[in-house]
Amino acid sequence: MANSLLNRGGHADSAEMSFIDHLEALRWHIIRSVIAIVIVAGVIFYYHEWVFDYIIAGPINPDFVSYTALCKFSHWLHTDALCLNGINIKMQTTTYGGQFLGSISMALVGGVIGAFPYIFWEFWRFVRPALKPKELRNTQFIIFWVSFFFFLGAAFGYFVLGPFTFNFLASFNIGGSGLLVTQPTLDDYLDNLTNIILGCGLAFELPVLASVLTRIGLITPMLLRSSRKYAIVVILIVSAVITPSPDWISQLIVFTPLFLLYQLSIIVSARVYKRDQEEEKKEWE
Numbered sequence: 001m002a003n004s005l006l007n008r009g010g011h012a013d014s015a016e017m018s019f020i021d022h023l024e025a026l027r028w029h030i031i032r033s034v035i036a037i038v039i040v041a042g043v044i045f046y047y048h049e050w051v052f053d054y055i056i057a058g059p060i061n062p063d064f065v066s067y068t069a070l071c072k073f074s075h076w077l078h079t080d081a082l083c084l085n086g087i088n089i090k091m092q093t094t095t096y097g098g099q100f101l102g103s104i105s106m107a108l109v110g111g112v113i114g115a116f117p118y119i120f121w122e123f124w125r126f127v128r129p130a131l132k133p134k135e136l137r138n139t140q141f142i143i144f145w146v147s148f149f150f151f152l153g154a155a156f157g158y159f160v161l162g163p164f165t166f167n168f169l170a171s172f173n174i175g176g177s178g179l180l181v182t183q184p185t186l187d188d189y190l191d192n193l194t195n196i197i198l199g200c201g202l203a204f205e206l207p208v209l210a211s212v213l214t215r216i217g218l219i220t221p222m223l224l225r226s227s228r229k230y231a232i233v234v235i236l237i238v239s240a241v242i243t244p245s246p247d248w249i250s251q252l253i254v255f256t257p258l259f260l261l262y263q264l265s266i267i268v269s270a271r272v273y274k275r276d277q278e279e280e281k282k283e284w285e
Contacts, residue, residue: 029122036118041111048103056106056193059162060087060170066159084163087170093186102186109194113154113201117147137215137279146208153204157196161253165196203238203258210265214272221270224262231262 044051058064071083093099112119121143128136169192170182213219224231239254 026126029126033115033119033122036115037108037111039111040114041107044110044114045103045107048107051110052103052106056190059158059193060089060166060189062088064163066163070160070163084167087166089170089182089184091184091186091189098186102190105187105190109190109198113197116150116201117143120146137276142208146205149204149206149208150201154197154201156204156257157198157200158193161200162193162196164253165192199241200254204261206258206261207265207268210269211272214269215276219269221266221273224266224269228262228266232259235259235262 059066067084071080074080074083093102095101124143170184174180210219210224214221235255235258236251239251239258
């Protein structure tokens with residue numbers, strides 16, 4: 001359709017119609033993504049009681065799988081530092097519609113997470129035609145890798161960072177008089193859990209981002225190596241932002257995988273850079 005519009009003469013009208021065509025295409029990509037989110041959210045809302053009891057409330061249940069696994073790992077290290085006891089508190093809602101609105105919020109966030117591969121696929125279908133052949137090299141598995149690192153980060157936030165964060169926040173006391181009691185609301189818990197899961201999911205995209213930026217020539221592995229000390233400072237700041245609790249243990253738990261991901265990004269960038277250099281050399285020959 002864009003080609004036929006370009007053949008009508010008049011560069012201004014053609015460019016305007018081409019821009020409108022792009023907006024129309026973007027609108028349909030967004031609509032299909034929203035439909036996917038609504039479908040997944042509808043399933044979650046239908047089973048909202050089971051989802052809340054066994055998934056959403058998992059990090060604050062004493063019998064959560066992470067507590068058992070971390071304690072066994074801690075005993076293997078001959079220490080009890082990683083043994084967490086779970087959280088013995090009850091949440092509350094302060095409005096009549098609090099639980100209903102909370103279930104909708106839970107379903108929508110779950111819909112975004114569950115439909116993430118499809119959402120990115122729609123985004124990739126929209127962006128791909130605008131990329132150059134050089135930028136499209138070796139991108140046939142990009143949807144898999146983007147989804148893999150996102151779910152890896154989300155799992156890290158849910159199974160590792162979440163339990164540490166909620167344990168710290170629930171057990172922290174501002175004073176010893178016993179005048180204050182922690183009684184979190186459902187919205188507060190859902191907001192914290194969402195920030196942890198989505199924050200870690202997006203932060204774990206660092207190797208994919210390094211590959212893309214190297215391929216389009218914005219960064220090089222030499223730049224990443226020389227910027228390592230600055231990256232450590234940035235990662236510490238990101239760790240503090242992602243982690244709702246201010247304790248150094250939780251921030252170290254976030255910092256360690258992010259720093260390892262930065263190191264992996266250097267390796268990925270080096271491989272992409274080397275491959276691009278070899279291909280450019282062959283073209284000149």
